[in-house]
Amino acid sequence: MTMPLIFEKSKPGRKAYSLPELDVPKKGPDLLPDWARRKQPASLPEVSEVDLVRHYTELSRRNFGVDQGFYPLGSCTMKYNPKVNEDIAALSGFNSIHPYQPEELVQGALELMYEFGRDLCEISGMYEASLQPAAGAHGELTGLMLIRAYHESRGEGKQRTKVIVPDSAHGTNPASAAFCGYQVVEVKSNERGGVDLNSLREVVSRDVAALMLTNPNTLGLFDENVVEIAKIVHDAGGLLYYDGANMNAIVGIVRPGDMGFDVLHYNVHKTFSTPHGGGGPGCGAIAVKEILAPFLPVPVVEKQGDLYTLDYDRPQSIGSVKGFYGNFNVMVKGFAYIRSLGAEGLRKVAETAVLNANYIMRRLKEYYHLPYDRHCKHEFVIDASHQLKYGVHTNDIAKALLDLGFHAPTVYFPLIVREAMMIEPTETESKETLDAFIEAMIKIAELSKTSAEKLQTAPHNTVVGRLDDVTAARRPVLSWTPPEE
Amino acid sequence: MDYVPHTSEDRSEMLKTIGVSSIDELFSDVPSEVKLDRKLNLPPAMSEFELMKYMSELAGKNATTDCMVSFLGAGVYDHYVPSVVKHIISRSEFYTSYTPYQAEISQGMLQSIFEYQTLMCELTAMDISNASLYDGATGIAEAAMMSSRVTRRQEVIISRAVHPDYRRTLKTYAHNLELNVIEVPFEDGATDIEAIRDLISDKTACVILQSPNFFGCIENMALAAEVAHEKKALFVACVEPISLGILTPPGEYGADIAVGEGQGLGIPMGFGGPHLGFLTCRKEHMRQMPGRVAGETHDDEGRRGYLLTLQAREQHIRRDRATSNICSNQALCALAATVYLSWLGKQGVKEVAELCLEKAHYACERLSSLPGFERKYSAPFFNEFVMKTPVKPEEICEGLVKANILGGLPLGRFYSDLSDSMLMAVTEKRTKEEIDTLCRALEGLV
Ligand SMILES: Cc1ncc(COP(=O)(O)O)c(C=O)c1O
Numbered sequence: 043m044t045m046p047l048i049f050e051k052s053k054p055g056r057k058a059y060s061l062p063e064l065d066v067p068k069k070g071p072d073l074l075p076d077w078a079r080r081k082q083p084a085s086l087p088e089v090s091e092v093d094l095v096r097h098y099t100e101l102s103r104r105n106f107g108v109d110q111g112f113y114p115l116g117s118c119t120m121k122y123n124p125k126v127n128e129d130i131a132a133l134s135g136f137n138s139i140h141p142y143q144p145e146e147l148v149q150g151a152l153e154l155m156y157e158f159g160r161d162l163c164e165i166s167g168m169y170e171a172s173l174q175p176a177a178g179a180h181g182e183l184t185g186l187m188l189i190r191a192y193h194e195s196r197g198e199g200k201q202r203t204k205v206i207v208p209d210s211a212h213g214t215n216p217a218s219a220a221f222c223g224y225q226v227v228e229v230k231s232n233e234r235g236g237v238d239l240n241s242l243r244e245v246v247s248r249d250v251a252a253l254m255l256t257n258p259n260t261l262g263l264f265d266e267n268v269v270e271i272a273k274i275v276h277d278a279g280g281l282l283y284y285d286g287a288n289m290n291a292i293v294g295i296v297r298p299g300d301m302g303f304d305v306l307h308y309n310v311h312k313t314f315s316t317p318h319g320g321g322g323p324g325c326g327a328i329a330v331k332e333i334l335a336p337f338l339p340v341p342v343v344e345k346q347g348d349l350y351t352l353d354y355d356r357p358q359s360i361g362s363v364k365g366f367y368g369n370f371n372v373m374v375k376g377f378a379y380i381r382s383l384g385a386e387g388l389r390k391v392a393e394t395a396v397l398n399a400n401y402i403m404r405r406l407k408e409y410y411h412l413p414y415d416r417h418c419k420h421e422f423v424i425d426a427s428h429q430l431k432y433g434v435h436t437n438d439i440a441k442a443l444l445d446l447g448f449h450a451p452t453v454y455f456p457l458i459v460r461e462a463m464m465i466e467p468t469e470t471e472s473k474e475t476l477d478a479f480i481e482a483m484i485k486i487a488e489l490s491k492t493s494a495e496k497l498q499t500a501p502h503n504t505v506v507g508r509l510d511d512v513t514a515a516r517r518p519v520l521s522w523t524p525p526e527e
Numbered sequence: 528m529d530y531v532p533h534t535s536e537d538r539s540e541m542l543k544t545i546g547v548s549s550i551d552e553l554f555s556d557v558p559s560e561v562k563l564d565r566k567l568n569l570p571p572a573m574s575e576f577e578l579m580k581y582m583s584e585l586a587g588k589n590a591t592t593d594c595m596v597s598f599l600g601a602g603v604y605d606h607y608v609p610s611v612v613k614h615i616i617s618r619s620e621f622y623t624s625y626t627p628y629q630a631e632i633s634q635g636m637l638q639s640i641f642e643y644q645t646l647m648c649e650l651t652a653m654d655i656s657n658a659s660l661y662d663g664a665t666g667i668a669e670a671a672m673m674s675s676r677v678t679r680r681q682e683v684i685i686s687r688a689v690h691p692d693y694r695r696t697l698k699t700y701a702h703n704l705e706l707n708v709i710e711v712p713f714e715d716g717a718t719d720i721e722a723i724r725d726l727i728s729d730k731t732a733c734v735i736l737q738s739p740n741f742f743g744c745i746e747n748m749a750l751a752a753e754v755a756h757e758k759k760a761l762f763v764a765c766v767e768p769i770s771l772g773i774l775t776p777p778g779e780y781g782a783d784i785a786v787g788e789g790q791g792l793g794i795p796m797g798f799g800g801p802h803l804g805f806l807t808c809r810k811e812h813m814r815q816m817p818g819r820v821a822g823e824t825h826d827d828e829g830r831r832g833y834l835l836t837l838q839a840r841e842q843h844i845r846r847d848r849a850t851s852n853i854c855s856n857q858a859l860c861a862l863a864a865t866v867y868l869s870w871l872g873k874q875g876v877k878e879v880a881e882l883c884l885e886k887a888h889y890a891c892e893r894l895s896s897l898p899g900f901e902r903k904y905s906a907p908f909f910n911e912f913v914m915k916t917p918v919k920p921e922e923i924c925e926g927l928v929k930a931n932i933l934g935g936l937p938l939g940r941f942y943s944d945l946s947d948s949m950l951m952a953v954t955e956k957r958t959k960e961e962i963d964t965l966c967r968a969l970e971g972l973v
Binding site: 045069102142165385388397473509511513518 | 528531532533537538540541542544545546547550552553554555556557558560561562567568569571572573574575578581582583584585587588589591592593597599601602603605607609611614615617618619620621623624626627628629631632634635636639641642644645646648649650652654655659661662663664665672690692693695696698699700702703704705745771773774775776779788795796797798799800801802813819820821822823824825826828830832833834836838839841842843844845846847851852856857858859865866868871872873874875876877878879881882884885886888889907924925933936956958960962
C-alpha cells in the first residue's frame with residue numbers, strides 16, 4: 043500500500059491549529075504596503091489534529107531506531123540513548139531561555155557549558171574548549187580554522203597550504219580541509235591499516251599545515267605509531283588534528299592530547315550518547331592545546347569568581363562559526379551522560395565497546411574475510427570477498443540483515459577496503475544481542491552459497507523493496523506537486 | 528550509573544572466545560608511554576535520581592520565558608510550540624535513528640524530509656529545498672559559498688542590516704576561502720540599495736539581504752534582486768519563515784537562493800540551539816546546493832518510496848570536491864518544523880503571522896506614545912522594531928527584570944551608534960495586557 047503524503051490528506055477548511063484571538067484593536071491592511079504582502083498563500087496541508095498525529099505516528103512505524111533494535115552502524119556509535127537525559131533536556135529551565143537574556147539570568151546554562159567544556163578538556167587532555175560547532179564536520183572545519191589562524195599568526199599562513207589526510211579517512215576530513223582553503227594530500231595506509239610512515243615522511247614538509255587523523259581509525263584499528271607520526275608532523279612545524287568520532291574506543295584509557303594532538307572534535311552525539319535524531323542535531327565541541335586557545339571562536343564561556351560570563355573580547359579569535367553558542371540542548375544531554383557515568387563509568391564504556399567488537403569479529407572471522415586480522419578497538423571491518431564468488435555483494439548482505447530485524451553495518455566505507463562492512467556494536471548491547479546478530483550474519487553467509495538470489499533481491503519484509511536510486515538521481519523529484527486537475 | 532549489560536560471567540565467556548585473558552590485552556597496541564596512568568579527574572558518578580536533582584538545580588538557575596514576559600527576538604522568537612510537535616519528535620523511532628542510509632527501514636524519516644522540502648519550497652516559493660543546515664548563520668555562509676561556485680566569482684556583498692552573528696560567521700568562513708566580503712550601509716534602518724549599485728561589479732558572486740532585517744524592517748528585496756541580476760550576481764534572501772505567512776516570498780521577488788533560521792517553526796529557543804538552517808534555491812542551481820536531499824522514487828514492484836539522492840555532491844562521495852563538508856544536519860528540528868507547519872496549515876500560517884504583525888504594531892504605537900520613546904526607523908516592519916529610549920536601554924532592561932519582563936535587546940554592543948536603542952519583538956504569545964504592563968513599567972522607569 044502506498045503511504046500518502048501529508049499533502050494528499052489535505053482537505054480545504056480542515057484545521058489542526060488553535061491560536062489566541064486577536065486582543066488588540068485590528069489595523070488590518072494599513073499595516074503593510076501592498077508590495078510587501080504575499081498574494082498567493084502558501085499551500086500548506088489542511089488536516090485535523092488526529093489525522094496529523096496518525097500520519098506521523100504511521101511514519102514513525104516505518105523507521106528504525108536504537109530503541110527498535112541492534113544498530114551496528116560503524117563510525118556512528120549507535121548506543122542506547124538514556125531516557126533520563128531526554129527528560130532533563132526537556133526541562134523548562136533549559137528550553138524556555140533566550141540566548142540574549144542578560145547573563146545574570148542564565149547562570150545555570152552558562153555554568154553547565156563551562157563545566158561541560160572543562161570535562162571535555164579533561165577527557166581529551168586539552169586546555170580549553172569551544173562548544174559552538176554543531177556537528178563533527180563543523181568541528182573539523184573550526185579546528186582547521188584555528189590551525190590556519192595559528193600559522194598566520196606566525197607569518198606562515200601563505201606558506202602552509204596543505205593538509206594531509208589518510209586514505210582511510212572519513213569524507214568530511216578532506217571536505218573540511220578544502221572548505222578551510224587547504225589543498226588535500228592523501229597519505230597511504232600500511233599493511234597493518236595504520237599510516238604508512240615512509241609515505242608520510244615523503245609528503246611532510248614546510249608547506250604542511252596539519253595532519254588529520256582518526257585513531258582508532260576507520261578500520262577500527264589503533265595506530266601504534268601515533269607518537270612517531272606526531273613527531274614527524276610537529277618537527278616540520280605542522281599541527282595535528284584528531285577526528286574524535288571514534289572516542290568511544292578510548293575514553294578514560296588514552297587521551298588525544300597525550301598522544302600529541304593539538305585539537306580535536308568530539309561527536310557528542312556518538313560518544314556521549316545523545317540521540318542522532320534521524321540525522322541531527324549533533325554537537326561537535328572542540329578542545330585545543332594552549333597554543334590554539336587564543337584563536338577559539340567567540341564567545342567563550344568564562345568563570346570569574348562565582349559568575350559565569352560570555353567573553354567576546356578575544357582579539358585573535360577566528361570569529362564565530364555559528365549563531366550563538368552551539369547546540370545547547372545537545373550539550374545538556376552529553377553533560378548529563380558524563381556526570382552520571384563518572385570516570386569509572388566512562389572507562390567501562392571504552393572497555394566494553396572494545397570487548398564487544400572483538401567478540402563479534404572473532405566469531406565472524408570464519409565466515410567473512412577479515413582484511414586486517416589484529417585486535418580491533420570499538421569497531422572492525424570485514425568484507426564480502428568470500429561471498430562475491432556466489433554473486434553476493436556487501437549491499438545484499440546489508441539488505442538481508444534488514445529482513446532479519448537488524449540495522450545494517452556501515453557499508454562501502456572505508457574506501458580502502460573493497461566491499462567493506464564496518465561493524466560497531468557499542469557497549470550497551472548484551473551478549474545475547476551480539477549472539478543473535480552473529481547468528482544472522484552466519485545464516486546470511488550460508489544463504490549466499492545456497493540461495494544467492496534471495497539475498498540479491500532482499501529486503502523482502504520491509505514496507506518498500508530496494509529503491510531505484512539511479513532514476514532518483516537522474517530525474518530528481520525533490521518535492522511534491524499536486525496532480526493536474 | 529552506567530548502561531553496560533554484561534555480567535562478569537558474560538565478560539569472561541567473551542574474553543575466552545576472543546582468546547585473551549583480560550580486556551587490557553585488547554589495548555596492548557596503545558603505547559604505554561601515552562596511556563592514561565590514572566583515573567580521569569571527574570566528579571563522582573551519580574544515580575539517576577541524583578542526576579535529575581543536580582541538573583534540575585542548574586535548570587533552576589535560569590530565568591525562563593515561562594515565568595517572565597519576553598520581548599526579546601533578534602533571530603530567536605518566543606512562539607508557541609504546540610503539543611503535537613513535542614509528541615511526534617519524541618517518538619523514539621525517529622529520534623534514536625541515524626541519518627537514513629538504509630532507505631527500506633527509514634521511510635518514515637525520508638518521507639518526512641520530503642514533506643519538509645515541499646513545505647519549505649511552498650513557503651519560500653522556490654523550486655528546491657535541502658534537508659536542513661545547522662542554522663541561519665551557517666546558512667548564509669553556505670549560500671555565499673554556493674553563489675561563488677555557481678558564478679565562479681570571489682566577492683560577496685552583504686548588508687550591514689543583516690544579523691551581526693550571521694555576518695560574523697560569514698566572515699569567519701570567507702577568510703579561509705579568500706572570499707571578499709563587502710558590507711553595504713543602511714539608511715533609516717533599511718539597506719541603502721543605491722550603495723549596492725556603487726559597489727557591485729562583475730566580480731560579485733552574490734548580494735545578501737535579510738528581510739525583515741535585523742532591525743525588523745522589511746527591505747525592498749525586488750529592487751535589490753534587480754541590482755544583483757544586472758551584474759549577473761545571485762540574489763540571496765535571508766528570510767524568517769513565520770513572516771512568510773503574510774510577506775512576499777523570495778521566489779516572487781527574484782531570489783536565487785533563500786536561506787534563514789527556522790527556529791520559529793515549532794522549535795524551542797533553547798539558549799540558541801539546536802535550531803534549523805533552511806536553504807531553498809532555483810532548479811538550475813540544484814547540483815551546487817549544500818547538504819542532504821531526499822528524493823522520490825519507486826521499488827521493483829512500483830511502490831513509491833524515498834531515499835537520499837544527489838549524493839554525488841556530498842563529502843562521502845566527492846570528498847575534497849564536495850559542495851559542503853556537512854554530514855550530520857538538524858534533521859529532528861526539520862521534523863519539528865514539518866509537524867508545526869502541517870499543524871498550522873494554509874490558514875494558520877497566515878493567522879499566526881497576522882497576530883504577530885498586529886500585536887507588534889500595537890506595542891510599537893503604545894511604546895512610542897511614552898515620553899522620550901520613539902520608533903527609530905520608518906520602514907514597514909513585521910513583528911520587530913527598534914525603539915529609541917530616553918535613558919540607556921541596558922538600564923531600562925535591568926529595571927524591567929524587576930517587573931518580571933525581559934525587555935528588548937540593547938543594540939549598542941552590535942552597532943556603536945545605536946547605544947540609545949533597543950530591538951523589541953512581539954509574537955502571537957504576547958497579550959494586550961502584557962504589552963500594557965510593559966508600558967506601565969516603562970513609565971515607572973523613566
Ligand atoms: C570518522 C568520522 N569523522 C567525522 C564524521 C562527521 O561527523 P558529523 O556527522 O557529526 O558531522 C563522522 C560521522 O559520521 C565520522 O564517522
